[in-house]
Amino acid sequence: MIYSDKVMDHFQNPRNVGTLPDADGVGQVGNPVCGDMMTFYVKVKGDKLTDVKFQTFGCGAAIAVSSMVSEMAIGKTVEEAMEITNEKVAEELGGLPKNKMHCSNLGADALHAALDNYKARTAGTASGPTVVPEHDHKAPGKMPDHCPYCDGPVEGLADMCSCKKCDLDLVECGHCHLYTNKAETNCTHCGAQLDR
């Protein structure tokens, strides 16, 4: 199995699935194009998160991550919940496969979007949910202007380019279309396995 027992448990028995019609904050991240989409609902009393619910369209990891985030957030203060990171969630789940670290591991981002939404509603600057459409994606087949490692100039063609300063050949990721060191097995931006 590609997933830990803990991931499979949260996938099979996800905690806190659903919506909150009277939510104090609603946040959404991801995009079906990317493969995963999460909506988080938070209920805040005083400064504490009294309830968190989520809905997720996505793979096993995405569902498990959402469930784990909801569990980690309930009972925390808004401040504390803002400190939950995607990395901490993955750690709590006993790790995730490399290529699931980015697209599927967006639970903390979705929670933060819901908390931002709560803050904006309290401040009177928002009424609808906060939507973070997706993580970084570029148009396919476009050579980067700058090296992703040193920001220096990139030479060559879209399918064969390199950074002279880093002495690296760069290759385009088939998923997010950002460029990575050709020697890597996985894209350093989104974690997808690189095609050759």
Place this chain on the structure above:
Amino acid sequence: MKRIYLDHIAAAPLAPGVFEKMRPFLEAEFGNPQSLHSDGQAAAEAVAEARERVSALIGANPGEVIFTASGTEANNLAIKGLVQAQRARGNHLVVSAIEHASVLNAAKTLEKSGFQTTVVPVDGDGRIDPAAVAGALRKETVLVSVMTANSEVGTIEPIAEIVREAKAQAPGVLVHTDAVAAAGNIPLDVKALGVDALSLSGNVFYGPKGSAALFLKKGTKLAPLVEGGIQEGGRRGGTEDVAAIVGMGEAARLAAEAMSDRVVRITALRDRLIEGLLRSVGHVRLTGSPGRRLPYHASFCVEFVEGEALLLSLDFKGIAASSFSACTSKSLKVSHVLLAMGLDHTLAQGSLIFSLIDSTTAADIDVLLNVFPPVVERLRNMSPLYTEFLKETGR
């Protein structure tokens, strides 16, 4: 819990009796077919017999079969080997948009050394239009490569028509077909198809993994990919994998024998699956051609849910299936086949394929039909896309 295996497109079990035929060549009969002594000659005879059986499966002559180690290798050998040998005649090839990665990537590599590729689109059923192939031909076109059937959506392509129209337009053009998903599972005759080359893989018709072949019409020039000795007529160097070849030969014999009965039986089970599944769950679409599809193949897109989550859920219930959603691929890329057929990304994420094997029973299909609706319902109840859909439609 009895496992129900519905992932033929990934791997199939050996047909009964195949392993017993292979076993001696892994033990006592270990000779090299190129050796002149009797140990070697016994192996050479076994390879020759297997070659006859594999050629008989597709209506070829034994001398027209080159054994390889995978369908991927056979496709690479066909694409790279044929165009390199024809280089003086031209530098253009034509492929379809839904070919296997071994064809598309081989074509991409050739582009780096001065070849040009035209990619012919497909319709919503994944069907390649013969007129579109003929229309893509140029005077410098040396090779057309279009698949016999697609393993993601099951559509069987009109190969004989494509060959006829292509050769009417450009008599000298060579046509290769990747028949890996089809060979041994539907009747195929290379003479009736009119192709110059055809790839097939043993495991798809219940032979061992690591057994495959390229049919190459007599007199067709080919540049080898693997240079070495005179094995396979100098077209593929390396000591023969005798056990794998013998296993493929026996599987070919059994497949030819069982073909007509099996096609009828498996097609009936497939239709039971397709009709039952579409009846039991709403917002599920059949992908690929409803009529012209592989007997063992039932492929769908399930709306509002993602394929990997479906696979994992079914696996818990003891059912093995496939998906080509972005999340199930290591490179996180959604199926190029579904996109070429005009499906949008969201729908393609719900890709799900059930592919039957010879031992699949009606009872297996009925278990699946019972298990499937609650699996989909559970995931839809978690899906923001489904909630949105219900809201929009006022439910």
